[in-house]
Amino acid sequence: MSLEENPDLTGEVELEPEPSILVTPLAPYITPPPPPIKEESDENMAAASKELATNSDVKDKPATTSEDGIFSIMYTICKKVAIVGSIYLVGRMGWSVAWLIAPVIFSVARDQFRKTTEHKRNIAKASALANEKDVILARIDELPAWVYFPDVERCEWVNKILKQVWPNANHYARTLVKETIEPNVAAALAYRKINGFRFDRIILGTIPPRIGGVKVYDKNVDRNEIIMDLDLFYASDCDINFYISGVKGGIKDFQIHGWVRVVMKPLIRSMPLVGGLQIFFLNNPNIDFNLVGALDFMDMPGLSDLLRRIIVEQIGAVMVLPNKLAIAMSDEVPATTLKMPQPEGVLRIHVVEAKNLMKKDIGVLGKGKSDPYALINVGAQEFKTQIIENNVNPKWDYWCETAVLVNATLKQEICFRIWDSDQGNEDDFLGRATVEVANIVKRGVLDTWLTLEDAKHGLLHIRVQWYSLTSDPADLKLALQETQLLRVTSMSTALVTVFIDSAKNLKQARSNSRPDPYLVCSVGKHKEQTAMIMRDDSPVWEQGFTFLVANPENDTLQIKIFDQKTGSEIGQFAYILGALLTKKNMEIESQPFQLQKSGPESKIIMSLALRILKYANPVEENDVNEIGIGTTPPAATPAATNTNITRSSSVKSTTPESISNKDLQSQASRTSMDTPIIEEDNTLKVSSTSSSISPSPPRTPYSAALAAGEAVLTHRMPDTTSTAGEYGLGRIQLSIRYSVQRQRLVVTIHKIMHIPLDDPSNIPDPYVKLYLLPGRSKESKRKTSVVKDNCNPVYDATFEYLISTAELMQTELEVTVCTQKGFLKGGSPIIGMLKLSLNEAEISGNGVNSWFDLVPEMKHD
Template identity: 30%
Template sequence: MRILYLDSSEICFPTVPGSPGAWDVDSESPQRGSSVDAPPRPCHTTPDSQFGTEHVLRIHVLEAQDLIAKDRFLGGLVKGKSDPYVKLKLAGRSFRSHVVREDLNPRWNEVFEVIVTSVPGQELEVEVFDKDLDKDDFLGRCKVSLTTVLNSGFLDEWLTLEDVPSGRLHLRLERLTPRPTAAELEEVLQVNSLIQTQKSAELAAALLSVYMERAEDLPLRKGTKPPNPYATLTVGDTSHKTKTVSQTSAPVWDESASFLIRKPHIESLELQVRGEGTGLLGSLSLPLSELLVADQLCLDRWFTLSSGQGQVLLRAQLGILVSQHSGVEAHSHSYSHSSSSLSEEPELWGGPPHITSSAPELRQRLTHVDSPLEAPAGPLGQVKLTVWYYSEERKLVSIVHGCRALRQNGRDPPDPYVSLLLLPDKNRGTKRKTSQKKRTLSPEFNERFEWELPLDEALRRKLDVSVKSNSSFMSRERELLGKVQLDLAETDLSQGVARWYDLMDDNDKGSS
């Protein structure tokens, strides 16, 4: 029996490979309206309605109060404290905070992220324990309905710990919904770097959703037997393995997986098609940068495997994760020089003009990396810094972004690094130092440093920033390329603006 398919723009018909008009897997132009003996070959995937509907839940484990004391000394006669940590369970994932030693009012300030769906009835389970050498002691538990957070988008509450006499836990939960546009990506990356805590993993900037539908024309085993194929999808250290389909060179998997993406510009999706007992059948590497320039950040088509034989039909879509409660507020801003030693850059316009802030004390103005309106560098060059006070962690934070137009004193460019010191202290306790870059007048560092101290004490300090270079390979002497001193009492520590500062010599240290 022969079947005649009428004209359709949604159906691709297979042809004999190598014959005139054979279908090109990279072509978007299907053949139309021909009489064939085989079923049609789809041009695009057909995932179910739930594909791509995931959210990311960002969980801030902030602090606790009035925890019970479990540690005792002298046979229980002396009551001590506890060494608390937090365990989280949600959507089949488990997380654990670091341990705070001997504190009944601990501060963790850790952030965890988990991919979630809108399936009703899910709960975030939280337990607090006291770390011991043998068995950890229970300090309380609480639960949060996931539906409540997904519906409201944000929750910041003190939760009473259950099954214990006292104790409460401060959590902040935020739903991040992926957006199919790259317009706000640079803003998201900069916000993530500013709110990143040292004890937490790097925050996700995007969510990658992949639907693996099928493959065709996979190589046969020993030339005649069809394989038992399965596929593995990998991004970074996270992998998903599909089911194995028995004895076919055209498997249909109909499976999806999602991945948290931290650096979309440089990460990639790695796909391998393997056969049970036969090894690798073909592979594919898809840089996520290709998704960033695709329409709706999505590619949905056939891809040729690197083996040269076989194709896979998949859909890969990226969604940017924009936080509405990061403590960041973007302001409209006209360019101006606040002083001759400082050039301030105009901010990004990738997102809405105002972002609702749950932490008014931390308001960042986000800036371009380069701007045609920048002031020219001074004779010794410039250093780019972000300095602000993070009230939630009670820390002074500085990011050393880089330098430009540094002075070259010898035949070769310097090997620069940046040293930071909180004056009037000159001891090692407040000294911080970046890594060293080799032979460059415009080094990039992007390194973050922190000092734990109250805000009123920070305002009494000066931040001494020195750009130095090794005098020679064998020498311990350091050559000063330039420096600047920031009087923190005269610096707006609530803004966190990235600024270029002119470097001065040791006699004239400059200011902002």
């Protein structure tokens, strides 16, 4: 076996990679496959072990200083004094033995946790040192991405370049951490009442990042850009020290793993041929680290989560979508091209409900229920539903929206995580599910049940709709109509992009020194803040933000500039967004505006662009790739069929917006064949057992936008009826409609007429009860008010049910008319009732408004 010298400055000797040779850095942790030739393998193992021992001795010897030595001695002395002193105080004060047992249990648990995590970190560090082929032969979990994905290419040559340039990256990383990460982490900790955070020493170590594979996109990509994804894995031997409230701590073995996207744009005709770079994570990366120093006691589950969460947030604020790290490479490219956000569309997410979640709370007789809530992550953005207490079948009905930037639909995911809320303790994990944004963009809308992963059981019902962006002001009217019909106040109709370029001649009224300015811009309740520029009265920020707007005709962009040194406001400006509707292409570029509360020459230079949300028509089902998620809805009864499942997962069949003219014609012909017998007063008759609702002949909806929202009644039955029904018990007027977008069944009880009056001295006090069958649960019970002494009561009461399309196919509506009189006298309080089978195809759109005959009481099953 030949050995070749490594050309780097360390003079290390590495073995020539062969399939039969053991991985040198992984030897202490991984059991390799048996070598074919024992003699040669023994020699190589001896050499590898000797080299590993040499390298470990060199790398494990820190550059100690006299200050670190004194601190280590003082720390050891204080630790011993604390142990002896605690035992002395327990005996002196007569405390319970629990004061001794609790710290012991705490220490043992921490040690066990650290052993497990340290073993994982050592394996990750060793795999980062090994070459690509050795990692594969070692059969570890962190294999390169090209092993799993056929469209990802090998890039070992990139790792060799990173190894060569890595020693020079420490200075850049220190500057980035000190100027960007440190103030943000300090502010986040100060918000949690932890002050005095600062970095003391930042050394990245000798282990460079490793690229497990690269994918270059060549389809559906603009000719003026290059897009590539890198599988980044960084397991460092870093040495980072910091202070929190005067206490010194440190971070060792920092690890990060995730997909990094690199966008080279625009391509230019002069060197370096690429105008700039945009670097960002598509989703939050996986992060792990080891706390050392005086904060070593925090390194166990629950205690270290706070610091870990803050670090993830700060990395997300810099490099996780919608945030990007933009690097200009040519003066020919303006800053707006690289740094101004370029949204491609908006995702409207509806977390409807969950079924059959795990029970995590401990009750008197064993495990009780859970208090579930859901977290929705799209890149660095996170949304949280309300907490539903003591329920494993929660109905959240939670809505949120997020903008998706250009080039982000490829590989970006929406992550749903379900948690059980435990006040005072760490929340329990109930499962997760992911959906690729690209599939939603292709479909236009996704309405499905997701099977929860990392859980024994559980299903999650979501509905996600994709909206493209248009610069036509005429589309605003339809967008406003749709949000009004949706009846959700937090939904948006437009999106505005703001690029803050710079400010000039900022002045303070009572100070001649230069300010430390930062800018806060807001639309409604959403606020964004720029970085702080030290001692500059003409700061250049070059930062862009995106705001979702409820109504651009009424909303205003508020801008305020503050001096961080004094905390005073040194400038403000307000822009009415409705003015953009009259601009060309609804945008302005690099325009100066006069600031108020500042000098007469103070100005702010910014760019604005307004876009209207427009529903994107879904493509045909044949053109949509299959989604790797569960679409099986929970069956309300064993009678659930495959037809119901298909209707639930098929976008085209459950979305009024996607119904074509051909579908309407076929539905019209089907309805005409199934139309029930119509009486003279244009009402529907109901059988004595169960009936299917059939509307009057199909009507053309107002527009696609109206059909996408809540159903609108365009045809009403007569307000009166001349008969008391087939059974002489009276007739009830109902309106029933189903909104596919809101997943809502809306039932309106208008009035009842001709209730029989057997005894003129005993006039009924009628009211109406509603139940959804099967089940007749308390959750589905609805009840009107009681109308005293009336045989023709008017209610006009509306009730809503949150129910999926698949469940609707298996559900019946039970309507019962009762009276409060006669119950204590032994008489039946039920005047009449009826059951209606619900059909989504018939009650969607304009819904049904009709008179129904009350039938005699039917016994419950």
